[in-house]
Amino acid sequence: MAKEKAVFVCQNCGYISPKWVGKCSNCNSWNSFIEEMQSVEPKGLKSKTQATAGNAIKISEIRRREITRIKLPYDEFNRVLGGGLVPGSLVLLGGEPGIGKSTLVLQTVLNLKDQKVLYVSGEESENQIKLRAERIGIKNDNCYIYTETNIEKIIATIKSIEPQIIIIDSVQTVASADLTSSPGTVSQVRECTRLLQEYAKEFEIPVILIGHINKDGDIAGPMSLEHIVDAVFQFEGDNNHYYRLLRPKKNRFGSTYEIGVFEMQNYGLKEITDPGNILLTGENTGLSGVAYGTIGEGSRTLMIEIQSLIGNSVYSSPQRTSTGFDSRRFQMILAVIEKRLGLNLSQKDAFVNIAGGIKVSDTAADLAVLASVVSSYYDKPLPENTCFVGELGLSGQIRPVSFIDKRVSEANRLGFTNVFISAAQKSELDKKTSGVIPVSDVRDFAAKLFRKGN
Numbered sequence: 153m154a155k156e157k158a159v160f161v162c163q164n165c166g167y168i169s170p171k172w173v174g175k176c177s178n179c180n181s182w183n184s185f186i187e188e189m190q191s192v193e194p195k196g197l198k199s200k201t202q203a204t205a206g207n208a209i210k211i212s213e214i215r216r217r218e219i220t221r222i223k224l225p226y227d228e229f230n231r232v233l234g235g236g237l238v239p240g241s242l243v244l245l246g247g248e249p250g251i252g253k254s255t256l257v258l259q260t261v262l263n264l265k266d267q268k269v270l271y272v273s274g275e276e277s278e279n280q281i282k283l284r285a286e287r288i289g290i291k292n293d294n295c296y297i298y299t300e301t302n303i304e305k306i307i308a309t310i311k312s313i314e315p316q317i318i319i320i321d322s323v324q325t326v327a328s329a330d331l332t333s334s335p336g337t338v339s340q341v342r343e344c345t346r347l348l349q350e351y352a353k354e355f356e357i358p359v360i361l362i363g364h365i366n367k368d369g370d371i372a373g374p375m376s377l378e379h380i381v382d383a384v385f386q387f388e389g390d391n392n393h394y395y396r397l398l399r400p401k402k403n404r405f406g407s408t409y410e411i412g413v414f415e416m417q418n419y420g421l422k423e424i425t426d427p428g429n430i431l432l433t434g435e436n437t438g439l440s441g442v443a444y445g446t447i448g449e450g451s452r453t454l455m456i457e458i459q460s461l462i463g464n465s466v467y468s469s470p471q472r473t474s475t476g477f478d479s480r481r482f483q484m485i486l487a488v489i490e491k492r493l494g495l496n497l498s499q500k501d502a503f504v505n506i507a508g509g510i511k512v513s514d515t516a517a518d519l520a521v522l523a524s525v526v527s528s529y530y531d532k533p534l535p536e537n538t539c540f541v542g543e544l545g546l547s548g549q550i551r552p553v554s555f556i557d558k559r560v561s562e563a564n565r566l567g568f569t570n571v572f573i574s575a576a577q578k579s580e581l582d583k584k585t586s587g588v589i590p591v592s593d594v595r596d597f598a599a600k601l602f603r604k605g606n
């Protein structure tokens with residue numbers, strides 16, 4: 153009989169320590185250890201059975217089975233999945249509370265009228281789900297709702313209903329009665345996922361797991377879960393904003409490069425098939441400190457609006473704050489401006505914000521951030537209908553970026569008639585693009601910018 157012993161498990165990465173510690177030595181997170189019971193095999197009972205050799209097979213001899221994906225009613229969702237839901241796969245959908253995960257999944261399955269779906273909710277009552285379904289306004293006779301948190305009961309219900317798609321909302325609320333730790337802990341989440349995975353693989357049924365994310369943006373507790381599941385998607389956007397991005401973090405059946413774009417409306421989410429300018433506010437043209445740039449998201453280019461504010465600091469060490477943009481990269485851009493353009497920012501507070509509540513990691517936004525800082529410093533608006541595409545090097549050179557052709561054409565299509573790009577990329581451009589202003593470094597850029605803007 154296995155005995156139980158108390159151990160401390162990091163809720164961020166699953167690292168096990170025999171004693172409580174304040175900081176995880178594996179993932180460096182603070183205060184993440186929780187006591188959990190773990191079964192230990194008595195010593196001396198190690199398996200003595202001799203295993204027989206298994207069959208390894210040449211890759212050339214493996215016969216590939218065609219996967220028939222389940223097409224979801226939203227193309228934005230299908231594209232991110234790599235063409236639809238793969239039978240037997242486990243998909244984890246993470247996002248902040250209230251961002252619209254339950255809405256997205258419920259709305260998707262309500263629209264799938266010919267598939268039997270089981271929607272297990274450990275968070276909301278049947279009544280709440282019914283109200284949401286009414287708000288979304290789609291009737292469906294094939295969607296079963298089950299409010300339960302005990303995984304053994306859930307599996308039993310799955311076996312009796314035999315759904316073709318299973319939804320678990322959320323993975324942090326379900327728990328196994330065989331474990332003493334509370335729901336949401338690493339061991340519970342792993343065990344419940346393992347049980348669901350066993351079922352999913354055996355009966356080739358896809359399972360969508362909804363998960364919450366913690367303040368660092370990781371799917372709370374089960375970072376370890378990301379290894380087990382086949383695909384991990386993040387649903388993100390600003391709570392006060394209408395747009396939502398569905399972004400893959402991992403996908404065994406498709407690219408992690410594509411994003412899906414939705415808009416939250418009164419009757420649920422609407423897919424946005426032409427999202428080029430959704431992140432622009434349209435309110436700030438003609439103001440100083442506002443610059444436009446592009447980010448490449450898979451096969452798409454999105455225009456972004458960058459807002460900077462440079463002001464005199466009242467403190468001895470000025471503030472540097474960035475929202476939606478990497479703060480170290482922002483510091484680097486400020487340093488390049490000081491050193492290569494000679495602007496004195498050492499006594500200035502500097503703030504940068506990306507409109508629309510998204511996080512930008514594309515370095516092609518560097519030049520737009522630089523332009524917005526310079527514009528705010530001089531309190532002079534940037535020229536109209538102008539956008540900035542380029543990566544910044546420490547020496548002040550404007551470096552090439554990927555898919556320049558696509559970015560410039562999209563900017564042109566959306567009415568940007570002047571596009572600053574790296575001089576190194578001028579020859580890569582299509583003849584159809586127009587208004588391109590090649591610049592080699594920040595000095596060249598400043599000279600041309602002010603000539604343009606008078």
Ligand code: TYD
Binds near residue numbers: 287
């Ligand atoms: P929800 O799906 O409950 O978020 P999550 O499951 O990620 O926690 O979404 C909740 C938010 O969405 C809530 O603040 C209300 C809003 N909402 C709408 O604006 N329109 C709608 O039609 C629905 C169903 C929700």
Ligand code: MG
Binds near residue numbers: 254255321
């Ligand atoms: Mg929810």
